[in-house]
Amino acid sequence: MKMRIWWLVGLCLILSVTIMNADTIYTWTDEEGVRRFSDQPPTEAADVETFAAEPAAPADPGARDSYLRMLEEAEQDRRRLEAQREQEAAEAARKAEEEARARRQARIEAERERLQRQIDELNNRMLGPYFSQGMRQAQIDAIQEKIDALETEE
Template identity: 40%
Template sequence: MHRKIVFSFTALFFLLGSTIFADTIYTWTDADGIKRYSNSQPPEDVENVQTLQGIPYDQSADDRNRREYDRMVEDASRSADRHFEEQADKKAQEAEARRQQQLEAQNRRIEQERAKLQKEIDDIQGRGLGPTFSSGQKANMIKQVQEKINQLENNPDDYFTK
């Protein structure tokens, strides 16, 4: 019995779905008690025939629906593209901000190191000369610290990796 019901609904679905080709659908119950559907008239001896009028096929409605669907897909595609572009821009801005922060941190570190080395030069210059500390030693020490400052300014990455 379950199969008959499933078959009946399936047949009805396909027959009603094919109203493009049929203007009228006939339904009746045959002598065995099986519900029948057809787009052609049933046999003459069948009683209680019902007719279902088909819905005429409207090509223009399909065209409108297709255009509307295509427009929705295009809008969704543009929206997704904008979203991805915004995300890419946001990531690029975040990366630039991180790079800028790193650069500022490196510049602060360089300035701190430069100030430390300059203080070292000032301390050497303020040191008095004596039997154990000559003007040549003083000039040599200042020269070494000045070379460190030059290296710091010219190549800070190498300076800090040593």
């Protein structure tokens, strides 16, 4: 059984290769109603349709050059767009860095003002038994160190 199937498959392959290599293909329906295909006209009289295989047109030598030119232009466009994207990304990164630097500077300035207000409040505070000049100066010095640390961050 398997051998018969393989013979039929082989026969179909041989026939299909023969038909594919044909210049003209004939098709008709025989007396039993079976549709037939061949590269040879039928021996009996029948209503035959023919399909002529047209040879492929020779390739235009300029078409390859045109194709290669089109590919080169596409590659140049890709490179140009990639360079433009890189430039835009670098510009966006530069702007983001400038904005971050400005935000940082504003934060430092706000902190400096807050610390300076604390120093001013300490200077305006009255001295007494629980708050001496030495205590005031120690707190002012601690705040001044914070201000100095902010200036080194800049």
